[in-house]
Each structure stands twice: as C-alpha cells, then as structure tokens.
Amino acid sequence: MLVASLSILSASAHIGISFPRAQAGPWTKDLTNTVHAWIGFKGKKFPCGGYKKGPVNTLRAGEVVNVRFWNFGVRDYDRFPPRSGISQGRHGGGACEFSLSYDGGKTWKVIGQYTKSCPDIYYQWPVLIPKNVPPCTDSDQCLFSMSWVAYLTNQFYHHCANIVIEGGDPKGKLPDLDMTVVDVTQLGQKMNTRAFGDRKSGKSSGPDSQEVALNKNGFFAYGGKGNSKGLNLNLQRN
Numbered sequence: 001m002l003v004a005s006l007s008i009l010s011a012s013a014h015i016g017i018s019f020p021r022a023q024a025g026p027w028t029k030d031l032t033n034t035v036h037a038w039i040g041f042k043g044k045k046f047p048c049g050g051y052k053k054g055p056v057n058t059l060r061a062g063e064v065v066n067v068r069f070w071n072f073g074v075r076d077y078d079r080f081p082p083r084s085g086i087s088q089g090r091h092g093g094g095a096c097e098f099s100l101s102y103d104g105g106k107t108w109k110v111i112g113q114y115t116k117s118c119p120d121i122y123y124q125w126p127v128l129i130p131k132n133v134p135p136c137t138d139s140d141q142c143l144f145s146m147s148w149v150a151y152l153t154n155q156f157y158h159h160c161a162n163i164v165i166e167g168g169d170p171k172g173k174l175p176d177l178d179m180t181v182v183d184v185t186q187l188g189q190k191m192n193t194r195a196f197g198d199r200k201s202g203k204s205s206g207p208d209s210q211e212v213a214l215n216k217n218g219f220f221a222y223g224g225k226g227n228s229k230g231l232n233l234n235l236q237r238n
C-alpha cells in the first residue's frame with residue numbers, strides 16, 4: 001500500500017538511478033518519495049539528497065558499470081529494458097556525470113560523462129571504473145553518483161550509491177576532473193544554469209556511440225585524455 005500510494009503521488013517526473021542500487025529507492029528500506037527530485041526540492045540537500053546509507057554495491061576497478069536510470073513509473077526495477085510507454089521527466093535531456101567520492105561526499109571526481117541525450121530509462125549508460133583508482137573499502141565513505149544538469153529546467157540532480165571498489169592500484173589516483181555542481185542554492189549558487197540537451201521529452205536516441213567509446217576506454221581515468229577538462233557539457237546561463 002505504501003509503495004503504491006507513493007508512486008501515485010510522485011507520478012513519473014524527474015529521474016534517479018536504479019543501478020548501481022542507490023540510496024532511498026524502492027529497493028531500500030528507506031524509500032523516499034522525492035528520491036527522483038532535484039537538489040533543493042523541499043529542502044533536499046547536497047550531496048546525494050541527505051539520505052541514509054543504501055545497499056552496498058561491490059564494484060571492481062577496470063569494470064564497466066552499465067548505469068540504469070529509473071523513475072516511479074518503472075515498477076519492476078530488476079527488468080531491463082522497462083515496459084514501454086513509461087513517461088519520463090527528461091526535461092529535454094542535458095548533461096550527466098558519473099563520479100566517485102572516497103570521503104563520504106565531500107569531494108567528487110568524474111569517471112564518466114554523457115551530453116545532450118542523457119538521461120533515459122530505456123538505455124544503459126556504460127561507465128568504466130578506472131583500472132588505476134585506489135581500492136575503496138569503507139562503504140560509508142565510498143560513493144558512486146549520478147549528477148544531471150537538465151535542459152528545460154534550471155535543476156541539478158544528484159543520486160548516490162554506497163559502494164566498495166575492489167582491485168585497483170594501492171598507489172593509484174582518482175581522476176583529475178571535478179564534478180560539475182550548478183543550481184544548488186544551499187551552496188550559494190543561483191538556479192540559472194542548464195545544459196544544452198536533445199530537447200526531446202520522450203525517448204531519446206540513447207548514448208552517443210563516440211561518447212560510449214570514451215566512457216569505456218579510460219578517457220576519464222587519471223592519466224587519460226580527459227584530464228581536468230573532460231567533455232564540453234554545453235552549460236548555458238539563463
């Protein structure tokens with residue numbers, strides 16, 4: 001009953017991630033009906049929304065993680081692709097980043113980016129956990145996140161998963177690229193920034209093949225060609 005009434009309340013606007021299994025989704029004991037909303041909505045906090053610890057996802061350095069987006073219209077989150085016809089709050093697409101924090105969300109380094117067509121629940125979005133990151137063993141401190149700067153709305157989304165990272169290089173490093181954070185009034189920012197998207201409200205054309213290649217080949221790793229710049233997110237001030 002609780003889940004059903006929450007999903008009606010929340011309809012299917014906005015977006016979060018279902019894989020890795022992130023905090024405060026229906027796969028947790030702490031389902032929150034604003035889990036898919038932007039940072040700042042009803043006081044929702046940066047980073048991560050301020051939720052309790054979620055399930056611990058075990059990832060391996062060198063592994064490609066196929067990230068899945070999710071909204072309350074996706075009833076069966078274990079099934080991929082979801083049933084057809086689910087309405088999506090894609091807000092015209094925009095720019096997504098996937099990042100790691102080893103310090104409980106104080107600092108974030110980007111391991112993947114997709115521009116314009118992101119997000120979309122009907123595609124998987126491959127992201128490499130770089131081979132040369134250090135291992136991360138404390139699942140209170142080790143986090144994977146999805147962040148999204150939308151096109152049609154000045155909104156910043158941030159959804160996090162507790163993780164551990166096995167393998168890697170004890171002398172390795174996280175990438176140089178810092179996560180882009182905009183539209184967070186809690187940090188003194190104005191809500192005046194969006195990222196140029198595909199301008200579609202429904203299903204997108206999915207991840208761009210050149211961007212998929214970059215996300216799988218180490219472009220974003222420490223020492224990779226993305227260095228401290230990454231891709232152009234096409235940010236625009238209103």
Ligand SMILES: [Cu+2]
Pocket residue numbers: 013014015037038089091
């Ligand atoms: Cu929204």
